[in-house]
Amino acid sequence: xxxxxxxxxxxxxxxxxxxxxxxxxxxxxxxxxxxxxxxxxxxxxxxxxxxxxxxxxxxxxxxxxxxxxxxxxxxxxxxxxxxxxxxxxxxxxxxxxxxxxxxxxxxxxxxxxxxxxxxxxxxxxxxxxxxxxxxxxxxxxxxxxxxxxxxxxxx
Amino acid sequence: xxxxxxxxxxxxxxxxxxxxxxxxxxxxxxxxxxxxxxxxxxxxxxxxxxxxxxxxxxxxxxxxxxxxxxxxxxxxxxxxxxxxxxxxxxxxxxxxxxxxxxxxxxxxxxxxxxxxxxxxxxxxxxxxxxxxxxxxxxxxxxxxxxxxxxxxxxxxxxxxxxxxxxxxxxxxxxxxxxxxxxxxxxxxxxxxxxxxxxxxxxxxxxxxxxxxxxxxxxxxxxxxxxxxxxxxxxxxxxxxxxxxxxxxxxxxxxxxxxxxxxxx
Numbered sequence: 001x002x003x004x005x006x007x008x009x010x011x012x013x014x015x016x017x018x019x020x021x022x023x024x025x026x027x028x029x030x031x032x033x034x035x036x037x038x039x040x041x042x043x044x045x046x047x048x049x050x051x052x053x054x055x056x057x058x059x060x061x062x063x064x065x066x067x068x069x070x071x072x073x074x075x076x077x078x079x080x081x082x083x084x085x086x087x088x089x090x091x092x093x094x095x096x097x098x099x100x101x102x103x104x105x106x107x108x109x110x111x112x113x114x115x116x117x118x119x120x121x122x123x124x125x126x127x128x129x130x131x132x133x134x135x136x137x138x139x140x141x142x143x144x145x146x147x148x149x150x151x152x153x154x155x
Numbered sequence: 156x157x158x159x160x161x162x163x164x165x166x167x168x169x170x171x172x173x174x175x176x177x178x179x180x181x182x183x184x185x186x187x188x189x190x191x192x193x194x195x196x197x198x199x200x201x202x203x204x205x206x207x208x209x210x211x212x213x214x215x216x217x218x219x220x221x222x223x224x225x226x227x228x229x230x231x232x233x234x235x236x237x238x239x240x241x242x243x244x245x246x247x248x249x250x251x252x253x254x255x256x257x258x259x260x261x262x263x264x265x266x267x268x269x270x271x272x273x274x275x276x277x278x279x280x281x282x283x284x285x286x287x288x289x290x291x292x293x294x295x296x297x298x299x300x301x302x303x304x305x306x307x308x309x310x311x312x313x314x315x316x317x318x319x320x321x322x323x324x325x326x327x328x329x330x331x332x333x334x335x336x337x338x339x340x341x342x343x344x345x346x347x348x349x350x351x352x353x354x355x356x357x358x359x360x361x362x363x364x365x366x367x368x369x370x371x372x373x374x375x376x377x378x379x380x381x382x383x384x385x386x387x388x389x390x391x392x393x394x395x396x397x398x399x400x401x402x403x404x405x406x407x408x409x410x411x412x413x414x415x416x417x418x419x
Contacts, residue, residue, distance in 0.1 A: 097405065123393020125401040140408070152419070 005074045008145055012070040012082055015138055019063030019089060022131035026056025043128035051130075055092045059132055062088030066142075076151055083146055086139040092132035100125055183367050185223040188374045193235050193270060197249045198280035204270060206231050206374075212269045213262055215276065217300065225366060226262025228373040229315065229381075233263070233330050234270050236378040236385050237319025240328045252283035253320035257290045258332075259306040263317075264298060284322070290314050308350040312337045330382040336372055338365045 022044075029037055029046030030053040037044045046052045062085040069081030104124030107116045116124070146152055192205040206223060209231050214221040234254065238247060254267045264287060268274030271283035287295040290313065295306065315332035344362035347354035354362065372381075379387040 119395050120393050122398040122402060123395050124398060125405075126394035126397030127401075129401075137404075137408070147415070147419075 002074075008073050009070050011141065012066055012073060015135075015141075016063045016066030016070060016082075016085065019066060019085070019135055019139075020060055021063070022135065023056045023058070023060025023063055026052045026059060026131065030056065038128055041127035041129055042131055042134055044131065051095075055095070055130075055132070058088050058092050059135075062086065062092075073145070074149070079145070079149075079151055082142055083151075086142040089132055089135050089139045093130075093136040096130045096133050181363055182370075185228075186371055186374060190231070190374070191235070193231075193238060194246045195238075195249045195252065195270070196246055197272065200280070201246065202249070209266045209269055212274070212277075213265045216265050216274070217261060222262075223370065223374070224262050225370040225373055226258075226260035227266055228262075228370055229258075229332060230256075230260075230263030230266030230317075232373060232378060232381055233317040233332075234266060234319065236382055237317065237328050237330055239378075240385065241319060241321040241326055247321070248281065249279065249283050250281040251321060251323050253285075253322050254283070255286045255288055255318040255320070257288060257316040258314055259287060259289065259295060259303050259310060261300055261303050264303060268298075284320075290316065304350065308346055311342050328384060330384045333381060333383055336369065336376070336381065338368075341365050341369065 025037065026044055026046070028034070029044045030049065032046075036046055044052070065081045065085030065088065067085075069078045069085065072078045073082060104116055104121045107113050107120065190206050192203040192208075195202050195204065206228065207221070210221040210223045210227055213224070213227050233256075237254075238252065241247075249270075249272050252271055254271055256263060256267055258264075265274060267285045269277065271285040272279035273282050273285045287298070289295065289306070295302070312332065312334040317330045318327055319330070320327040341362075344354065344358055344365065348359055348362045377387075379385040
C-alpha cells in the first residue's frame with residue numbers, strides 16, 4: 001500500500017467517525033435527549049422525524065460504511081463501501097440543499113408578496129447548516145479518489 | 156311518578172353538562188393556536204404552564220369546566236409577554252415574579268394566581284406575588300366570584316392594565332391592552348349579558364360574536380399588537396454575505412462536477 005493510500009485511509013477513517021457521531025447526534029436530538037443544538041455554523045434542530053431520525057440514521061450508516069471500508073481503500077471492493085457511505089451523505093445533503101432552495105423561493109409567511117426578494121433568497125443560504133451539508137465538501141474528496149485512483153475506469 | 160323524576164333528573168343533568176362545557180354557551184371553539192408555554196422554576200422543578208393549564212384551572216375554580224374565555228387568554232398573553240420582556244431567555248423562579256393587575260376578571264385573576272402559585276388548590280413549593288389593584292388605586296383582596304363580578308360590572312378597555320415585576324432586580328414592565336381590540340359596545344353588552352342579565356336576544360347574539368372575535372384575536376395576534384408597552388421586534392436583515400458565500404461555493408462545485416463528467 002502506498003503513502004497516498006495510507007493518508008487516505010486515515011482521512012476516511014476520521015471522516016467516517018465524525019459522520020457516524022453526527023448521525024447519532026441527529027437521532028438523539030430528535031429523540032429529545034437535548035434541545036436543538038447550534039454549534040458554530042452547524043445546527044441540529046431535531047424537530048422533524050423524516051429529516052432528523054431517518055436522515056440521521058442514513059448519515060450514521062454512511063459513516064459506518066466509510067469506517068468499514070477504510071482498512072484497505074486500494075481494493076475496489078473495500079473502496080466501494082467507502083463510496084457508498086459518501087453517497088448516503090450526498091443524498092441527505094442534496095435533500096437539505098434542495099429544501100433550502102425551495103424554502104427560499106417564496107417570501108415569508110407574513111409578507112404580502114409571494115416571491116422572495118433576491119437578497120432574501122441569497123440570505124436564506126446563510127449559516128447555520130445541517131451536518132450533512134457541512135460534511136458534503138469533505139466527502140467529495142472520496143469522489144476525487146474514485147477518479148484519481150482509476151476505479152472509475154475499472155468500473 | 157318515578158319515571159317523571161328520572162326524566163327530570165336527566166334533563167337537569169343535560170342542562171348542567173351544557174354549562175360545564177363552556178362559560179359562554181353557543182361560543183365556537185377556540186382556534187387551535189400553538190402558544191409557547193410559560194416556563195418557571197418552582198424550587199428546583201421546571202414547570203411549564205400552557206394556556207390549556209390555565210383554562211383547566213379557571214374551569215376548576217369556577218366549577219364550569221375548562222374554558223379559554225377572553226379574560227383567560229388576555230391574562231396568559233400579558234404574563235407571557237411580560238416575563239419574556241423581563242427575563243428574555245432566562246427561566247424565572249416563581250418566587251421572583253410579581254404581577255399587579257388592574258383588570259378585575261376571574262379569568263385573568265386565576266391565571267395570575269396559577270402563575271404566581273398564590274391560588275387555591277394548587278401544588279407548589281414557592282409563591283410569587285399577585286395583587287389586584289384597580290385603576291383608581293383600590294386594592295381588592297376578596298377574590299370571590301361574587302365580589303369580582305360586582306366590581307367588573309363597570310370596567311372598560313382602560314382597565315386592562317398589568318404590571319409584571321422582576322423582584323430580584325426591581326425591573327418592571329407596564330402592559331396595557333390595546334383598546335382597538337375591543338368593539339366599541341363590548342363592555343356595555345358584556346354588562347347586559349353577564350351582570351345585569353337584561354340583554355335582548357339580538358344583543359346576546361351580538362355579544363357572543365364579539366366575545367368569540369375578541370378571544371380569537373387575543374389568541375392569534377402578536378404581543379406587540381395586543382399590548383402597548385411591547386415593541387415590535389426589528390425585522391432581521393437577510394445575511395446576504397453568508398448566503399452568497401455558500402451559493403458561490405455550491406455553484407462552483409456543481410459547475411466543476413458538470414465539466415468533469417462531460418470531459419470523461
